[in-house]
Structure formats: C-alpha cells, structure tokens
Amino acid sequence: MLAKVEKKLDHYYYHQFMGAVLYGVILAIALNYFWKPGHIYSSGFTGLAQLIDTLTDGRISVSWGIAAANLPLLVIAAFKLSRRFAIFTALAVALSALFVPVFATKTVLTPDPLICAIFGGGLNGMAVGTALRCGVGTGGLDIIGMLFKLKFHTKVGSVNLAFNALIMIGAGLTYGWQYALYSIIGVVVSAHFIDVFYKQQQQVQEMIVTDRPEEMCEHIQRKMRRGVTIIDAAHGGYTGKNKSVVLTVVTQHELPDLREAIHEVDKHAFYSESKVDHTGGRFFEPEP
Incomplete structure (x- = not known):
C-alpha cells in the first residue's frame, strides 16, 4: 500500500516538474523568437520585466526582472498558499529566467508585429495553461489572483486588467501606439490558449x-x-x-x-x- 502511495506521489511530482520545464522553455521561445523581434509586450510580470529591460537599456535584463519581481510573491505564497505550490512555482520562474538568455537568438523569423503577437501570445498561453494543468503556478498575477480568491473569495480581474493596461501603455510610449495595440492582440490570444489548455477552472x-x-x-x-x-x-x-x-x-x-x-x-x-x-x-x- 505504501509503495503505491509513493509511486503516485512520484508520478504527481514528475508532472509538476515537467510542467515547470515546459513553461520555461516555451516562454523563452515566445520571448526570443516573437516578442522581441515584433516589439511586443507580454502581460503580467513577464511584460513588466520586458518594460524594465527597455527602460534601463538592458542593464536589468528580462531574466533578472522576472526573478526579482516574483521573489516577494513567492515568499508570501509559501506561507499563505502552500509550500509545495511555492516551490514548483519558484522552479518555473527560475527556469524561465534561465532559459530566456539560453534561447537568445539573432534569427528573425518574421518582423511582422501582428504575426509575432499572435504566435507569441499563442505560445505563452500554451505555456501557462500547461503549467497550471500540471499544478504549477507561473508567478506574478497568478499568485495575486489566488491570494485574492483565498482572502476575499473573489476573482482579481480588475487588478489584472489595470496591471496589464499599464504594460500596454508602456509598450505604446516605448515603441509607438500601434505596438501597444499589437500587444493587446497577443494578450487576448494568450488568454484564449490558456483556457484551451487549462480546464480546471471551467x-x-x-x-x-x-x-x-x-x-x-x-x-x-x-x-x-x-x-x-x-x-x-x-x-x-x-x-x-x-x-x-x-x-x-x-x-x-x-x-x-x-x-x-x-x-x-x-x-x-x-x-x-x-x-x-x-x-x-x-x-x-x-x-x-
């Protein structure tokens, strides 16, 4: 009986580990092959890290921005949510920060910002949806949403909307307002793919x-x-x-x-x- 329980736990943790790895790899591909060439910003803390990287002329890279922005929330999640969730979320965040420079490339598949927004958003939605389906958080607004739901028994849609609106304004001020609109398209595509890959909340x-x-x-x-x-x-x-x-x-x-x-x-x-x-x-x- 004990052996069966241990086997089930090993199987469960294996899925969480693979979810974290897939999230890191897919996010890095979306960022390097689509978002950067198309001047597209992601939503959430990844978009915040991109904005910080742009405003500091690369002195604070996207990788460091992702890690630094998520660190305090991961500590809170360990105490308020669960340590297991915090550990695997930290793993997903760390791997994404690690893989972003690993997958860095000068290859430009297409300079078309619309294509970059659609495919980058689709890959990001697939990455987030797969991670959540495996029981792994992706940090940032995911943790904030769970904390709000735990404390107030409500969704945090208005906070997400306000936060992402600031990211899109940053995209507009940095690259031009047409790129802010392209980024919004990417966010919408990403949200759709999250729903496709993550069905637990439906x-x-x-x-x-x-x-x-x-x-x-x-x-x-x-x-x-x-x-x-x-x-x-x-x-x-x-x-x-x-x-x-x-x-x-x-x-x-x-x-x-x-x-x-x-x-x-x-x-x-x-x-x-x-x-x-x-x-x-x-x-x-x-x-x-």
Whole structure:
C-alpha cells in the first residue's frame, strides 16, 4: 500500500516538474523568437520585466526582472498558499529566467508585429495553461489572483486588467501606439490558449436523469469529491415513468471521470452538460 502511495506521489511530482520545464522553455521561445523581434509586450510580470529591460537599456535584463519581481510573491505564497505550490512555482520562474538568455537568438523569423503577437501570445498561453494543468503556478498575477480568491473569495480581474493596461501603455510610449495595440492582440490570444489548455477552472453543471439516484449519488461521491443534489418525483414526458434528476457541478477537467461514473451505474441514464459562470457556497477547490 505504501509503495503505491509513493509511486503516485512520484508520478504527481514528475508532472509538476515537467510542467515547470515546459513553461520555461516555451516562454523563452515566445520571448526570443516573437516578442522581441515584433516589439511586443507580454502581460503580467513577464511584460513588466520586458518594460524594465527597455527602460534601463538592458542593464536589468528580462531574466533578472522576472526573478526579482516574483521573489516577494513567492515568499508570501509559501506561507499563505502552500509550500509545495511555492516551490514548483519558484522552479518555473527560475527556469524561465534561465532559459530566456539560453534561447537568445539573432534569427528573425518574421518582423511582422501582428504575426509575432499572435504566435507569441499563442505560445505563452500554451505555456501557462500547461503549467497550471500540471499544478504549477507561473508567478506574478497568478499568485495575486489566488491570494485574492483565498482572502476575499473573489476573482482579481480588475487588478489584472489595470496591471496589464499599464504594460500596454508602456509598450505604446516605448515603441509607438500601434505596438501597444499589437500587444493587446497577443494578450487576448494568450488568454484564449490558456483556457484551451487549462480546464480546471471551467465549471460545468451536470444534469442526470436516472431511476437509480441513490446509487448514482453514492458512486459519484466515492469516485469524485463532489456534492450531489437529488430531485425526486420527476416524470418522463415520453415514457410516462417516474424518474429522479441528479445535479452536480464539476470542473471541465473532471468530466471524463464523471461520465465514466454515470455509465458504470446506469448505462441508460440521460445526462446533459451546461457551462457554469459562477458558483457559491462550498464548492471544493483542491489545494494549489
């Protein structure tokens, strides 16, 4: 039994380590091959590090800017969130700072700022989404968002928007306002790709119509740590038979497990899924 637990933990930490490595490599490629040649700024603390590098004429490089800006937040995350999360986030930040100069190049794939914004943003979104999917934070606004959610039970969208607006203004003042607009395009593309690769934060409501509600409820709760509500006395309009409706909310990432649980209990159950914009009450959030 102990060997199985150790194997599972090793597997979990392996995924976190690989997530941190992939984040560092992909971010460095996006920065060196697309953002720099296209004069495009990223969002968040990476964009802040780019702005510092520009304003200091390279005396404070992007690598040092990434490391220095994230250091105090990593210390706070270790005490307020979890040490494991802080350690792997620090690893992701350190590797990104390390790989930026390693992947430095004079090769210009294209000088077109629009192409650079789209492909750089896409790579950045893939890097961040993959890291988050592996349980690794990327520092900066990710940590601020988690701290706000933990303290105030709310998202930090306005803070993110204000912070990134300052970065875009910096891009406009530095390279010209057309580059600020290109940078905004890159941020939008990045946000879309984060949603594509990281589905844990996307919630889905599942409605299940079955004649085995108690068994369905017990199986879902045993297989997944999710609450279930049973609505009795439903009536089938076509069959005329009495049914029960089982409601639960899961993350997009958990949908395959939920569908499997439904099939294991009742192969003939009807179920439908709908996107959830907000949940209140005690929705289980795993420790970061």
